[in-house]
Amino acid sequence: MTEQRKKGESRKGPGTTAKGRKRSKTSRKRKWFYGLFFAGALAVICAIVGYLLVILNGERILAANRDVLLRGDSSVIYDSSNNKVASLASVNSQDAQFNELPKMLRDAFIATEDQRFENHSGIDVIGIGRAIVKDIIARSAVEGASTITQQLARNLFLNQDKTFFRKATEASIAVALENQMSKDEILTMYLNRIYFGNGVYGVKLAAKYYFNSSLEDLKLWQMASLAAIPKAPSYYNPKDEPEDSLQRRSVVLKLMQDQGYITEAQRNEAKAIVYKPLENYSTGSNRNKFMTYVDFAVKEAVKVTGKTEDQIRLGGFKIYTSLNANAQQAVEDAFNDPKNFEESSDDQKAQGAMVIMDHADGSIKAMIGGRDYVRKGWNRATVPRQPGSSFKPITAYGPALETGDYDMNSILRDDKKCYGDYCPTDSNRVKYIGPVSMSQSIKESRNASTVWLLNEIGVSKGVAFSEKLGMPLDKKNDRNLSIALGGLTTGVSPLQMATAYSAFANDGKSVDTHTIDRIEGPDGSNIYEYKSPKSEQLMKEETADAMTAMLQEVLKPGGTGLNAAIDRPVAGKTGTTQHGIPGLSSSSNRDVWFVGYTPEWTAAVWMGYDKTDKQHLLKKGSSTAASLFSTVMEKAMKDVPRGSFDRAPQTNEPPPEQKNAPEQVKDLRGAYDENSMLVSLSWTPISGEGISYRLYRKASMEAEYTRVLDAATGEATDLSVAPGMSYEYYVTAYNSATDQEGVPSAKIAVEIPGVDLSPPPLPSSSPTPSPTPTLPPEESPLPTLPPDGGGWPSNEPPLTTPTPTPPPDQPAGGLPGEEGPGNGDEAAEGAGFDRP
Template identity: 55%
Template sequence: MNQPTVPSRSSSAERSGKSGSKGKGNGNGAGKRPRKGKKKLALVWLFFIVLIAIVCAVVGYLLVILNGERILNANINKLNLDKASIVVDRNGTEVAKLYNAEGNREFAPISTIPKVVQDAFVATEDKRFYEHNGVDLLGIGRALVKDVIARSAVEGASTITQQLAKNLFLNADKTIFRKGTEASIALALEQKMTKPEILELYLNRIYFGKGQYGVKTAAKYYFDVDDLEELELWQIATLAGMPKAPNTYNPIRNPEKSMERRSVVLKLMYDQGLITEKEKEAAAKEVYKPSKASQVDDKYLAFLDYVLDEAQEKTNLTEEELRSAGYIITTTLDTKAQTIAEKEFANAERFEKSVDEQIVQGAMVIMNQHDGSLVAMVGGRDYKAQGWNRAVKQRQPGSSFKPIIDYGPALETGNYFPWSTVQDVKQCFGDYCPSNSNRNQYLGAIPMSQAIKESRNVSAVWLLNEIGIGKGLEFANRLGIELGKEDRNLSIALGGLTHGVTPLQMARAYSAFANGGKLYEPHSVLKIEDVNGKSIYEFNEKPEQVMKETTAHYVTELLSGVVQKGGTGTRAAISGRTVVGKTGTTQAGIPNLRTSKNRDVWFVGYTPELTASVWFGYDKTDKDHLLDGSSGQAASMFSAVMSKVLEGYKKKSFPVPSGVQEEEEQKLDAVSGLMVSYSPETVSVDLLWTAVPGEEITYRIYRKEAAEQEFKMMAEVEGTTYDDMALLPDQTYTYYVTAYQASKSLESEPSEQQTITVTSGMETTPPTGEEGEETIPPVETGEPTETTEPPIEVPGESPSQTPTPSEGVPPPETSESPSPDIPVTEGDDGTVPLVGTFPQ
């Protein structure tokens, strides 16, 4: 009996394959049942993972809350702010307490704090204060997103409650657990206190700089306001902007940054609908003036403020943390030297009288070049009132910058020596035409020692042009003064800088000359210890050899002449002590004002024991606030202070390194036998002289017309003849020749002068000898008069006259051409461009 045919599994599979299912399983549904099982298993695991995560989160949250409550309950009455840090001098004697609770905090109930004051702080520090429970998760997320976008920590996320927790219950130690502890305390505070109570505590505990805690105390200190209801909007915004960085946004110490921060606060208040645009604009324009309450008679205030700045930088602690954690800060302060300096700066007779309440200001830094320690610092005559530390503010240095940018770099090349010859001839370098204002304006070829002694401007510019601007900038950078691309021009040869330098920078740079080329980091902090005596910082930086010892020796040799008879810094001399240094004067630089008055005057100098810099000038310069005198008054202050300070120091002498060369070994013979004659065939004046012995000797020809006061270099030749064809009829010409050895930068004394007259008919009178010739003006032996000439105005401000290049003088052979956009005006011992940043 035939059985019915049953389709086999393979046949079904084949048919299934034919219908388009290619290789997906071994049959209908054979592979689907395991997939469903895996999905169910994954869902079960996911459920348990989520459950465990929720449980962990709840447990973690409870632990955080319990931890916060435990800390809160255990320390509810604890205030770390009462633990004042102490500053001691180099001998371990206490000189100041950085915080004294009595009188520096006055509690103000929330009912006495106006709503606009409360709103200003909330808008600035924590605009979601009334919405979160102590920790702003939304704010944290927003901050994290911004940090990721910026690839750095650009925005914080601490709430007002967290800040209060930190100020009340946490010490100044920073650990990886601190932020979490801060958050736990904040959550606990929100459980126990109302928002107004939290805000009240916050406004009475935050730090406002200058040892002032709480909004009421700060209002009294900065604005002489006892009743907070009397605070004006601009004052409120100023206070609200300070907690983020009390030192940076302090209106006394940094009035400009304070105004900038105030504008930010006002914008935040406006954006949140708390004030009108008109109110915002009016409040932003107000200018802060120090209050009477801030004019406290504190000793060593400028030095102590600098100590705090340095300590913050070295430890990464905030000023508040440094003041409130009971640290002992050992400093480099010499109280005797500091007292002497402050006393001299308090003597009004040492300063010019002003026409109004804006007085002539000054600053001074004294540094020990042998270890980099700061001995004393004066930030101004009324520093306790202003808080503007002029010792670290930039001003134009004038000729006091010449050793750093001109002479030091030239000596470092090994091609120049103090007796090397430099050119003091009126000439232009491209579009830049410097000039001297010495009594004998131009002297021709002179020794480098004479050029710096009499502070001759053209010689300094010529020298920098010879060695190249790049070498000058690189040398200055090694001394700690970094100049930008905008300063890559020849005006820097005379101290014409875009932003200027600080007295501290100048003292540091000169200290390397005084210390055999070794440069230390200037420092005021020796060590910092916590309440348990554990050291958290100690100065141990080593010096850097920034120049050859011979360079430092030669610079010292050059600068010694400045303080001697005939130099510009004779008033800095100290009886019985070796003093060297350099003066500096910068002119007014005010458009449309022609005056011989000055903007800045300097003296920077050193002895074998100490280095010091002195600056005088007005904080804000205008036509009514300029100095009548010159750098002599700064030199006098140097002498007055240092003569007393050095009484406690054993006399030393500058070391003489090996390899120092003597002048006698480097002198070239003067050119002799000079004769001049007129040649009708070539229509020229022919010069002939006797060769000078030596290798690679060239000869420089100088000429002046009868109507001219100064000689100009006509050419440099290798032979002993020269034909001058640049002649005019009816003119009398006088010539002299010098020998020059480029390998050693030596130039001989001038030859005898010879004079010849070319008549209209091109007939000539015989050359004369010494009796009929005009001689080079003699070098002045007395102290130069520090006179100045009217400034060249800034292009665009007023018409300026630029001298044309001298005939026969080739353009400078350098790729570093000076910028025509930064003109320089010449003074007695230095020049400055009409550019720069000055305090307003």
């Protein structure tokens, strides 16, 4: 029995018999089946719920914003002279009815933009799958997969950013549009709202603008040219880019043939036609002028009123702004001129941004967010970038002056020195010159002395000063010496930089940046009126004055900002950041800047590429940004009363006649005495009691006259002249009894001959020259570079310095860079370093 039991157990024991094994396999199959079933059911439920949420979200957005689908009563933007600039609701377009749209024109857009338009319900599942695969391969959102309905949703309700949440919202609105509108209605609205470049919206106006044709008279090649534009309006419109337009037209025609809309013969015929641009044709509307400024003002209106953007655009409001139309037009013209930008190797253009503001009250006079900016586009004026050396006044020189321990003549140390593992390098033609004044250090944008200065005052003071000026730094990663040279974790925007520099220009006081002065309702009621907040004293007046004096030197010979000079006083600073691409040995740059101010306005210029890679770098330095500043500001300020940094702005009109003012001085004469090395000046004295004279002088490189001498008689001598310079003089009479100064005399010019500094030839009896005596370092004179920054004067020995070893590669965006004097360009050493 025991043996039989054991045999039975061996045959029928749990998990050991054939029947048991079969039962076990069946059990596992059931578990897998139920698991897959419930997982599938859950996935279906989630998909249904997700789809319902998408639909409900789209319906909610559409219900809350139905006015956007209609052309309502437009609000209007006015400039500072109360001239109409833009109509917010009805853009520069002409609406077409569906029956006005030729079938072949509709086919061209469907073939190009959404070949399954007639079959999907707002979302193209096949297209989305293809886009997801491409995005995964590229590891970024590169493929749009947008249907015509989605594009319409984006244009009406959303911005242009490619993010998951924006795409999801776009899809939900598209589904809602498909549920409430027919395909014909959607296609008609799409063709009426889409952007065609050059400020033109809608296919009807585009046909008129590019071909001077009605829709019904369009030829196939013209239809294909119009269908080619929406993918990239700046690059594919035939007026501005005829070659690119022709190539894109060929793509459209091929798509139309592939999908059976046209024959090969029609394609070849339409492909061969060459576009001839119309001359002097205008849309007859200015409603889309100055789009960056208009968009920025609309956002500000939303903020100050608490209304939605749709309410602002469609509410019939009158929005009065601080826009200076002349300044804005000067900016627009400069950004439309390709000569002001480096040429790109492909269709990604070198970009830029600029902000101009009045630092007396913070009003923004002009703003542009990039080349070919479109409505609701990417406003680069508000996008953070690495500032390079344009940040030096904010984190090093400004806080040092504020301590009271330093002034513009204080001596800094420009030595090759490491601070732990951080080793800043000069890129000037002559590096590490030892003792250097603060004024010379900032003029030549020397890095070693700037970092030395921040190290002396402490990083915390630099961080605090930056925060005061409206640019708080990263609390964890920006507590280091690299901030002295603009090596920041996040970066700063052109608008922030203009605001910060405005404090230097405004005697150290804060300014509140704004575009809107007041808003009136449709009935004339006062909806909003700007009231300036009480200004804060962000720094001592002495700090602002010293900074302005030093920054003026940057635009003089030997400074890095020479190209920014205009016909009035300017103070400013250049900035450049190196590319920071690991493994790339190149002196090309990622960002270039110039931030500067006149006695009246402050402006910031940034230039660079939206996406920086090996093919998209700037070959030139900050001289390009400085030149753009000069080009714009010269024209922008032509009607602005001219002032000076130590006097209030003067109007162009002559001052009223002063009672008892002295008469004009006559017969001013001047000559240079080579023996005494001075300028002798004389004039005809004026009769009267208490009359003295004030002599004013301006050197050839200076923009303003300066009072240099007072005299009691009709003659004076100027001892402070330099060889090789030219000077202009005028004199006024002053009545001490009435405290009144007379009208300036006629101006005269005096040329000072140059001096030959070449050493005399060595005597023939002396085969070798005597050694030059060596002074101690503190007594050694500092040689001065010539204006072009190259070579030493012939009577000075060359300064020998060891060639610095480039620092190791560093991550982009958080490390300093270098620049040098001369023509305003900078050169850098060390991959991955941000430079001025």
